[in-house]
Amino acid sequence: MSQKTSLLIEEKDLRILLMNILQKGKQRIVAPLRGYDGGDGGGDDNLKYFFREVHSQEEIAQLPLAQFDKLQTHISPKEFFFPRYAPVLKYQTISSTEVKLSDVSADAFGNVDNAGNAKETIILGLHPCDAVGLSLLDRVFTWDYDDNFYLKPRESTTLLTFACSKIGAHCFCTGVGGAPDEQRGSDLLFSRMHVGSGDGFHISVLTPKGERLVAEHLSHLSSVAVAPPTIAPAERSVIDLLDRKESLKSMFDSSLLVQQTYSCLGCGVCAMVCPTCHCFDIIDEDHPGSIGVGERMKIWDACSFALFSKHGGGHNPRDLQCKRCRQRYFHKLVYYPEKFSERSLCVGCGRCARACPVGLDIYSAVTSVTSATSAVSAAAIEGGTNGNR
Amino acid sequence: MEIANVAQVANVPNIYYPYLTRIVDIVDETDDIRTFRLQFSNLPSGEKFKFRAGQFGLYSVFGYGEAVFCIASSPTREQYIECSFKKVGKVTSALRRLEVGDVVGFRGPYGNYFPLEDMVGSNLIFIGGGIGLAPLRSLIDNVLDLRSQFRDISILYGARSIKDLIYQEQLCEWSQRGDIDLVQTVDSLPATSTWKGKVGLIPQVLTTMNPSPENSWAIVCGPPIMIKYSIEVLRKLHFPANRIVTTLENRMKCGFGKCGRCNIGKTYVCKEGPVFRADELQNLPESDF
Numbered sequence: 001m002s003q004k005t006s007l008l009i010e011e012k013d014l015r016i017l018l019m020n021i022l023q024k025g026k027q028r029i030v031a032p033l034r035g036y037d038g039g040d041g042g043g044d045d046n047l048k049y050f051f052r053e054v055h056s057q058e059e060i061a062q063l064p065l066a067q068f069d070k071l072q073t074h075i076s077p078k079e080f081f082f083p084r085y086a087p088v089l090k091y092q093t094i095s096s097t098e099v100k101l102s103d104v105s106a107d108a109f110g111n112v113d114n115a116g117n118a119k120e121t122i123i124l125g126l127h128p129c130d131a132v133g134l135s136l137l138d139r140v141f142t143w144d145y146d147d148n149f150y151l152k153p154r155e156s157t158t159l160l161t162f163a164c165s166k167i168g169a170h171c172f173c174t175g176v177g178g179a180p181d182e183q184r185g186s187d188l189l190f191s192r193m194h195v196g197s198g199d200g201f202h203i204s205v206l207t208p209k210g211e212r213l214v215a216e217h218l219s220h221l222s223s224v225a226v227a228p229p230t231i232a233p234a235e236r237s238v239i240d241l242l243d244r245k246e247s248l249k250s251m252f253d254s255s256l257l258v259q260q261t262y263s264c265l266g267c268g269v270c271a272m273v274c275p276t277c278h279c280f281d282i283i284d285e286d287h288p289g290s291i292g293v294g295e296r297m298k299i300w301d302a303c304s305f306a307l308f309s310k311h312g313g314g315h316n317p318r319d320l321q322c323k324r325c326r327q328r329y330f331h332k333l334v335y336y337p338e339k340f341s342e343r344s345l346c347v348g349c350g351r352c353a354r355a356c357p358v359g360l361d362i363y364s365a366v367t368s369v370t371s372a373t374s375a376v377s378a379a380a381i382e383g384g385t386n387g388n389r
Numbered sequence: 390m391e392i393a394n395v396a397q398v399a400n401v402p403n404i405y406y407p408y409l410t411r412i413v414d415i416v417d418e419t420d421d422i423r424t425f426r427l428q429f430s431n432l433p434s435g436e437k438f439k440f441r442a443g444q445f446g447l448y449s450v451f452g453y454g455e456a457v458f459c460i461a462s463s464p465t466r467e468q469y470i471e472c473s474f475k476k477v478g479k480v481t482s483a484l485r486r487l488e489v490g491d492v493v494g495f496r497g498p499y500g501n502y503f504p505l506e507d508m509v510g511s512n513l514i515f516i517g518g519g520i521g522l523a524p525l526r527s528l529i530d531n532v533l534d535l536r537s538q539f540r541d542i543s544i545l546y547g548a549r550s551i552k553d554l555i556y557q558e559q560l561c562e563w564s565q566r567g568d569i570d571l572v573q574t575v576d577s578l579p580a581t582s583t584w585k586g587k588v589g590l591i592p593q594v595l596t597t598m599n600p601s602p603e604n605s606w607a608i609v610c611g612p613p614i615m616i617k618y619s620i621e622v623l624r625k626l627h628f629p630a631n632r633i634v635t636t637l638e639n640r641m642k643c644g645f646g647k648c649g650r651c652n653i654g655k656t657y658v659c660k661e662g663p664v665f666r667a668d669e670l671q672n673l674p675e676s677d678f
C-alpha cells in the first residue's frame with residue numbers, strides 16, 4: 001500500500017463517504033449529534049451536542065461537518081471506552097454456598113460480533129484535545145494491568161479528529177502543551193480549507209489505523225503535496241500552566257488555593273465532562289426484583305465527592321472541599337505528569353469551566369494562585385493551611 | 390519499596406474477575422471484628438495461590454460489592470488465606486451474615502509487601518494497634534515459621550480495652566513461647582480487672598520498653614494516629630527511618646492503579662504500597678493521608 005500522508009476532500013464528498021461507510025455496515029460511525037439528552041443546552045450551542053452512534057442516512061445528511069472545527073461536545077468521547085456505567089462481571093447467587101460467575105464482553109458499545117470482538121468504530125468530529133486525552137488515558141488503563149474493557153473498544157476504534165479553527169471561550173490547550181492542530185492520538189486529522197470548488201478538508205494520515213481506513217474507503221483520492229493549513233493563532237492569550245508547575249507545587253498548603261476553591265459545591269460535573277478524569281467506583285447491582293443475581297459495574301466517580309476517600313474507620317484524608325479541589329488540580333498538573341512523564345493530564349478543553357455551576361475553573365484557579373507566588377513567597381502565606389474549609 | 394511481581398496477575402483477560410473461595414472457619418475476635426478462613430474453590434488444578442505478607446485483596450459478597458482487607462494469614466500456610474474485618478458498612482455487614490461453607494469472592498493479591506528478606510538476621514519489633522494486628526500477623530507467622538533466620542522478636546500489641554484485643558488465642562500461644570517477648574496493653578481498664586498486661590497508650594508503652602535500634606527493624610500497623618506517634622517514638626529511640634515499616638489504608642476500589650482513589654500525592658497506595666518505610670512517608674504530602 002502506498003503511503004498517503006496528505007489528502008484533500010470536498011465536504012460534500014466526505015458526507016457521501018460517510019453515507020457509504022454506514023451503508024456497508026462494517027464500521028459504525030460515532031459523531032456529535034444534536035440534542036440527544038442535553039435539552040436545549042441552556043442557550044449554549046455546544047451543550048446540545050453529544051457523541052452518539054449515527055444510525056441513519058438522514059443523520060449523516062444533517063451532520064454539521066462545517067462546524068466540526070468549532071463545535072465541542074458537552075461530554076468527551078472517553079465514554080465510548082470508559083462508559084459512565086458498564087458491567088465487568090455477571091453473578092448469579094444460587095444459594096449462599098453456590099455462586100456462578102460469567103464474564104461480560106469487553107465492549108463499551110454493548111454490541112459485539114459473533115466472535116466476541118468489538119465492532120470496528122469510527123469516531124468523527126472530536127478535537128485534538130480529546131484525542132490527546134485518550135492517549136493519556138491509555139497510559140492509566142495499561143499501567144501494569146490491562147483493562148480490556150477500555151482497551152478492546154479502543155483498539156477497534158479509529159479517530160477522525162478535526163483541528164480547531166477557533167479558540168473556544170473556555171479553551172486553553174496551548175497553556176498545557178497542546179495545539180489546536182496537534183496530531184497526537186489521532187488517526188486522521190482533518191483541517192478545514194478550500195478544496196476544489198467549495199469547502200473541504202485537508203486530511204493528514206497519521207497512523208496505520210488511519211492508513212487502513214484510507215485504503216478501504218478513500219483509495220480513489222491521491223496523495224497531495226499540500227501542507228495542512230496553518231491554524232490561526234489563539235484569539236486570546238493563554239498563560240502556560242506548564243511553566244507554573246513548580247510554583248503550584250509550592251502552593252500546596254497555601255490559603256490562596258483554599259480561597260480559589262471556596263465556592264466548589266462538590267457536584268463532580270467537572271469530572272464527568274472531562275476527557276481525562278477516570279476515577280470510578282465498583283458496585284454490585286442486582287437485577288430488579290432479585291437478590292444476589294446481577295452485574296458488577298464500573299461507574300464514574302469523582303474525587304470532588306465528599307465520601308470519595310473516606311476510610312472505613314471514619315478518617316477522611318480529604319475532609320474539606322478545598323483539599324478535594326487541590327487533589328483534582330494536582331492530579332492533572334503534577335501527580336500524573338510526574339508519574340507517567342507526560343506534560344499534563346489536563347488537555348485544556350475547557351469543558352469543566354463551561355459545565356461548572358459556580359464558574360470555577362482549573363485554568364483561572366491555577367493561574368491566579370501561581371501569579372501570587374511571584375509576588376508573595378509561599379512561607380509568607382503559611383497559616384492559611386486548610387483552614388475551615 | 391519492593392513492588393510485587395504483577396506479571397502473574399497481569400494480562401488476564403478480565404482484571405475484575407474474582408476467584409471464588411469458601412469459608413472453612415469463622416472466629417469472632419471482638420463484638421465487631423470477625424475472622425474468616427477461606428479456601429479457593431476454583432483455582433485451576435495444580436495452581437497454588439501465592440502472595441507475600443503485607444499484600445491485600447478485594448473480598449466480595451455478590452450483590453453487595455467488594456471491600457479491601459489485608460491477607461492476615463502467613464504465606465507459609467498455603468492451604469488457606471485468612472482475613473479479619475470490622476463491621477463498618479455495606480460489604481462488611483453482608484460478610485458478617487455469611488456462614489461456614491458460604492462463598493466469598495476474592496481478587497488479589499495486590500500491592501507490595503514487607504521486606505522480609507532484608508529483615509533476615511535482625512531483631513524485629515512488631516507494634517500493632519487494634520485491628521492493625523491483622524497485617525502484622527501475616528508477617529509474624531511468616532517469621533515464626535522461619536524462626537531460626539531471625540534474632541530477637543518482640544511484639545507490642547494494644548487495643549482500647551480488653552474486649553477489643555483480637556487474635557486472643559494466638560496472643561496466648563505467643564505469650565507461652567520462650568522465643569518471643571510479647572507485651573500487651575490496653576488504653577483503660579475496669580476497676581476489678583485481673584489484667585496482667587500494661588495499661589497505657591502504645592507510644593507510651595513503647596517508650597518504656599525502650600527497644601534497642603541496634604540491628605533492628607520496627608514494623609508498625611494500626612490507626613493513622615497511632616502509627617504517627619509510634620514512629621515519632623521510634624525515631625527518638627534512634628531507629629533509622631529506613632528500618633521502620635508501616636502499612637497505609639487509604640480508601641481503595643480497584644487495587645491496581647486505575648480507579649484513582651488511593652493516591653497520596655503521586656504515590657498510589659494500592660501499587661506502591663500499602664507497605665511504606667518511614668523515610669518514604671516523609672516524602673508524602675502529610676495532610677493527604
Ligand SMILES: Cc1cc2nc3c(=O)[nH]c(=O)nc-3n(C[C@H](O)[C@H](O)[C@H](O)COP(=O)(O)OP(=O)(O)OC[C@H]3O[C@@H](n4cnc5c(N)ncnc54)[C@H](O)[C@@H]3O)c2cc1C
Binds near residue numbers: 312445459481482640
Ligand atoms: C490496604 C487496606 C487494607 C485493609 N485491611 C483491612 C482489614 O484487614 N480489616 C478491616 O476490617 N478493614 C481493612 N481495611 C478497611 C476496609 O477496606 C474498609 O473498612 C471496608 O472497605 C469497608 O467496606 P464496607 O462496604 O463495609 O463499608 P462502606 O459501606 O463502604 O462504608 C465505609 C465507611 O464509609 C463511610 N460511609 C459510607 N457511606 C456513608 C454515607 N452515606 N455517609 C457518610 N459516611 C458514609 C462510613 O464512615 C463507613 O464507615 C483495609 C483497607 C485498605 C485500603
Ligand code: FES
Binds near residue numbers: 643647650658660
Ligand atoms: S485502589 Fe484504585 S487506584 Fe489505587
